[in-house]
Amino acid sequence: MPGTLTTAEKIRRLPWLLWADLFNSVCALLTVFGSVFVLFLSALGIDKTRIGFILSLLPFCGLVAPFIASTVARIGFRRIFLLFWTGRKLMLALLLLTGVVHTRWGVTASFWWVTGIVFGFALCRAIAETGYYPWIQQIVPNSIRGRFMAFENTVILVASMMVMGAASYILDHVEGLHGFLILIGAGVVSGFACVACYTFLPGGEPVAPNRDEVPALTQMIGAVNDRDFRRFMVSLGVTSFALAFLTPFVPLYLKDEVGLTEGNIVLLTLCSNLSGLVFSFPWGWSSDRFGSKPVMLTGLAMIMLLPVLWFLLPQKSVWSLPVTAIVSFWGGAAWIGWSTGWTRYLFVNAIKEEQSAAYTAVYYSWMGLVNGIGPLLAGRFLDLCSGIHARYLFFNLSAYSAQFGLGLLLLIAGFILLRRIRSDSAVTARSFVGMLVRGRPLAAVESLVRHSLAKDETTRIATTRRMAESRNPLSHDELIASLEDPSFNVRYEAIASIARTTPDPKLTQALLQVLQGSESELCVAAAWALGRLKESTAIEPLREALSSNESTLRAAAARGLAGLQDADSVPRLLQGLSAAEPAAERIAYASALGSLRAGECLETLLLLLNQTRDVTARSELALAVARIVGGEGDYMRLWRGARVDRNTALAHALYALKRNLRAVEGQNSGLETQLEDWAAAFGRGDIVAGSEFIGGFLRSPLARQFADRVTTILEFCVATSCDSANAGDELLILALHVIGEALRRVRRSGPQKQHS
Structure with a gap:
């Protein structure tokens, strides 16, 4: 049962999940998902409308999920998944006979042969994944879900780059359908290796029938009535439909309009995978740190630029391939951010774990519907608009141009809807993007990595200082954590570093806790730092510190209030100046009053200057007098x-x-x-x-x-x-x-x- 699996046990089995998903991704890339399959269908001579129909079968079969969810739960998520996941690999193996069918009976027979195989594959996939999502939700702990997804994506992307590089070479050097069939055969082998790895994962046991349990249909109706879940599904549905409408035929656009070869089109996957490799961990780490919604919206905003960039690609030029490679790199970064954000939001926020079977059934069927309609309409749309051939200014207009324009409008609609779903953190998308551009974000990331690896005190002090010098909010949580470091010197450096970085209410609150603590030296440093941060919320605590029994803390509080330009504290500072006995405290009060340009204390400051012998102290008092005058x-x-x-x-x-x-x-x-x-x-x-x-x-x-x-x-x-x-x-x-x-x-x- 899910409750019998501890977090430690789950983490210990995660490598098997990693290997399984790795082999599954290779299988998907080389068979019915990705650019290879679309190019394979085009090589068979199948038109775009029929290609769209074949691609729509994959998500449409997901509509069976609501009708089988309770049966899958009763038989066992793991058992059903393994059975039908194996069945879908057997269906894929039949694709290897497509060449024979095409040679003997032609294009129409090939279409129906592939359609039957894809339908059987999609049906097995839909049944298997009805058990997959509740099962996987049990295995991956929510606390590390974002980081695990990031690490898994990194490993998969490295493998995908190698696989697609080999696929590009094969398609460029093997003529006709034979190159595609070699790739499909390799994908089938990888698929069976995937099934073998999944057998080592625990969990997914049958759910015992309970007479008091709410019927499955009622649970699914309850999921639909869940306002937050419903709003997320509608928003995700609009966005997914837009992507399903836009992306399936991009390989054909690159071939027909941009003029790239099939090998180069497959090779472009390396660019998007390389981008995903670079950005996978930052996106996953960010989703765990700042929440799923800001990451999801940022990734989607980047995706919204893709239709425009595709439209502007140079066509049949020496620049076509390098520019398309750059766009693919951008698309890879955008896609990994979008998928990391919405997937984490789905499992952590949208789906209730105690009713995961019902929620995932609704999700899977809904996604099947919208993702099926997308390519179906896109293929028909392109065939209907095939007569569009025009040139306006420097731009070539075609059916793909109309598709990109309509897809962009749909993406904008999805973005607007997703902005309105319930937030899972206090960080907004706008503030998250601000973190990526403020200060020196790359230096912040570097210092975070170094800080996580730091062991001795000297290194921790150095990395704490470097985090502050980046002046980027990405490192603020680590700076706050350094305030609780076992080493006093690290804690002291953290206070000084916070004073040097950009102001943040979280940092101010952390310093206020230090100010009210029991370590007098750190209290003094915190009072000074609060004056540097210029946060008005620190004024009242600093005023209270003026009543402390520690003269050094009173002096630091006075300086802090001066840094905050708290003119309302002048009467208390005047009172403190007249009552203070230690010379250092009196000078601190005098300096604070000078900073606040309190002219009523001028004669007192001059008298104190006359009584002071220390050269540095006299210089500070003279500066206080000069500040009252100005300039x-x-x-x-x-x-x-x-x-x-x-x-x-x-x-x-x-x-x-x-x-x-x-x-x-x-x-x-x-x-x-x-x-x-x-x-x-x-x-x-x-x-x-x-x-x-x-x-x-x-x-x-x-x-x-x-x-x-x-x-x-x-x-x-x-x-x-x-x-x-x-x-x-x-x-x-x-x-x-x-x-x-x-x-x-x-x-x-x-x-x-x-x-x-």
Whole structure:
């Protein structure tokens, strides 16, 4: 029974499922599915309407599923599947006699011979797959379904590339029907190997009859009445019909209109398989991580471009094959994304496991109907439009052009319907696509792979940093997981890395949990990081952290609130500044108030600057004062210049004041002459003589137009410069910056008193 299989037991048997599906895919490619079979039917001389009829038999037979679902469940999913899966391989073996039938009795007899074989094959397939889907749903755990599908697709695609490469060679070098019959024979052998592998899989036991059990028909009616399932089936049906209408005759379009040989057409499968090989694991991983719906919609959006690209292919040109190969590569990536998304959504979200037989019967019959109508109508449509041959501008118009246009409209309708189905994650298709283009997605994927393989602490720290540097949301979950790493250093690096990456509410929430944790060092780092992320949801927790018993956390919270530009916190920061005792905490409060341009604390900041001796701390306090005045960029430019060559930087700063001074006082300003002397003094290294510029500006009539805060700062600089113990370069830099800002404002506002 399904309940007797543990997840560990299921995973242990998955290699047999992998081998079985691998052999089955090879069989399908070389027999009745794929471009080989369509080209085989065309080589027999069968017209497009009849080809469409033959192809429609495969899905149409799926309509038997609702009528046999209860019987299949009672006999056993596994038993029925193996019996009829073997039967369908026996039917395929009869295709090997098609050459004899064609030679002796002609095209019509060949058509009916192939039709009978395909009908028998399709009927066995429909009965077998009625048991297959409930059985496989038991075997593959939902937690790894997306990743297993991705790995399985990768293996199958590698094998398919090898098989189709060989098939292309055979069709190019073996004339007539013999090449096709060789491929069909190889497919039949692979099919029997597939059946042998399936016999090693567990599960799928008979479901014992239960008198209290709801009848099968009632269960299927219940499945149809399931609103979410019904909406998904309608949406999937429209999209599947569009694809069934579009894709079966593409090989004939490439042969008739584009001018490719049969071998080249089969060879194009290598391009689509190579694309699937590259993108299979990313699609599967994404569906497990971000949900089925965004992956499904993204893949379908890519498929919607295919009809346009097919229409634009260069026809009967040297560029036909390479351009078609590029389009096939795009189509392979799109198709694997679409199939991974909708298949996972079907098994994980749409089908209820306790009623899987009824749900899969409805699904299988519905898909059989729409997928059968698609090629049937497409073949007839192409024959009816066969008279279309025209040229418009640079484009050749034919029956295939009309088919592509109609198919595109159907795909758009399917996309609109699929957008409305129930989401299985918080990630939308738009945000998922944004993840693929934001920052450096390839670097994010690389760092994720490296992080999953990292073992020692040093490597985990390095990969955590690389994930943040990619600035891509794909790595956000791993960054959050690193916050719980057993190593303290990795956790600390994770906080710093989150602060460097793109903001995300999930990251903010994770940092808030760290902020409220018990590790004081990490709490401090989290408070700092929250200020960098600019998320308003962090404001209230940071305000609460101002009441912490830890002075370092209070200081970090103050800096964080300043980073978030929380002006409403100014009163609490002023209160904290007056109550703080550790010098580092007071400087943190002062710096935060400066960032918030809280002019009411100016005198307190100047007093603290006068009391501070540490050079770095004085520089930070001077910057806080400069921020209150404004023009932080100009201040930092002057500060950097003074670190390289103090005298030259101060002299140039004074010379730079001349333009604004001349605009305010005119050409014959007395201050301008003095400014030349002060600048020359700085240039000679005479700091005492040069620093007289502060008093000179204060004594000039121009000072009456300065704001009160400017005058306060300049008076402080004059008073402090007289005390050699407290004098420093930061005061000269601050004074020059303040005067420069004041002159610019006087110039802009005219000769009236600036606002304080």
